Amino acid sequence: MPVLVFAESIEGKFHKPAFEVVTYASDCAKLLNTTVAAIAIGDISDDELRNLSKYGVHHILKTSDARLKDFNSVAYAKVLQQAVEKCGADVVVMSSSFDGKALAPRLSAKIKAGLVTQVIDLPKTDNGFVVKKSVYSGKGFGEFNINTPVKILTININAYHVSESPVSAEIEAFTPQLSDNDFPVKVLEDIRQKGKVLLTEAEVVVSGGRGMKGPENWGMIEELSDILGAATACSKPVADVGWRPHSEHVGQTGLTIGPNLYIAIGISGAIQHLAGVSSSKIICVINKDPEAPFFKAADYGIVGDAFEALPKLIEAAKRIKSMS
């Protein structure tokens, strides 16, 4: 009974979250003493598909029905259902991406398989099948048992390290049975920002709050972010007043992120903001108020003015990047 992993691609390429879930699936399979099968949907070259085997995938199902070019949860759930049946999989793993989180519940209801989303660690299998996830927007963790024979997990982005364990993989064309009724969604346009690091999958995030005083001062945040190969983010008040787009808002009602490094500049650290970033591995806080609550959640802190600290950070970042 292999572990089946849905390897999501964007425009024919796998991104880091795909390799994270594949690594997770591979480690999970070792734990369960079984193998890993992956399903990839879309127009993806065999060379690109073979990248999955670097992370331990033995069997790759390639589905290239042109109607599946655009995601829709109805058709994708049917494809996954048939892939689960074909492989006899009893664990299904996918990313907590926007599409993964739309697909997993649909599949769960379709095949009556218990689902836990935003999982952060491997299952414990000594007594049942127990997985850990973050709850209350990062203010806590919960352990859940999945009671059904087939288990579905979505893995939190950045929660699991990518590591290689190369095997040789067999690529098999897989043609699921689909009818025209499975395509109720007509996509008119995809609007993607090109060349920018995705906030949800960024390893480093530089974030600004009201302490930045105005949108005209974001140049320094962007400069530091560019040097570090980071994504930019902001607090809720900043998005609410329109200094930055809502897509950059991290916090309880915005995006939840878990980068390796989160640098918060001019953000006081309201409980709602902390909820969205608390799973970051290292948190650095720069704030002129020494009593700012964010310092309690930080690993490193600087008390002082953002406009004094930022040029120094930028200069130091340029220095370390020129040396590496």
Added chain:
Amino acid sequence: MKILLCASKTPDTTTKINFSADKKSLDNTGVQFILNPNDDHGLAGAMDLKEKHNGQLTVIHVGDNSVEPILRRCLAIGADEAILVNANPSDAYYVAAQIAEGIKGENFDLVVCGRESIDFNGNEVGDMLGEMLGITSVAYVSSVEINGTAASMMRFIDGGMEKLNVNLPVVITVTKEFAEPRIANMRGIMQSRAKTIKIVEAAPVDALTTLLSLESPPKKSGAVMIDIAEAGKLIEILHEKEKVI
């Protein structure tokens, strides 16, 4: 047009989360419960559509009668009726199945859920409900326009947005961009008193998952402070010691 809003009850966003001694549930002491903020955006957007298309808005909740003030507020804001499925919401599958049973034969054109509840952050009920009702579901929707029997909408995708068309009926899970939450006015509050909350008993459904325990995240041991005059040192530490840049 018939619209359904699925309403979840969550702790207020400013709540400090503590768990009960047996680690099985939230410690409710001093906790103020509210309509899940994502559902509040859903309620406001559903009201916009109801007013524009002369529709009918029903609100449904799976839980116990402690939710009444929250449902009354939905009615005061302008929902026409509320349904309370009297059940212990044990997991997302259970909740979605209770909603599907509770609205059997009702044929809603549009079902709106907040993208997730801020308690278990599941993002599950909406798409599960779509599957159970045998209708389309679209997740992370930021705006909707209804054109007769079809809807055009924007949804979040990784790295951007997508514009799409879909025929009704459809279940959508919405983000905060959908609409700004509304405040009930005095007239609405008066009118809500005459509106009914229909109570439906739970259907026999087995949850697919079981919550075993809850814990708080480990506390940080305190930040290492760096003098602003030497702010650049922070970057060096992150590079050399922490190896995160």
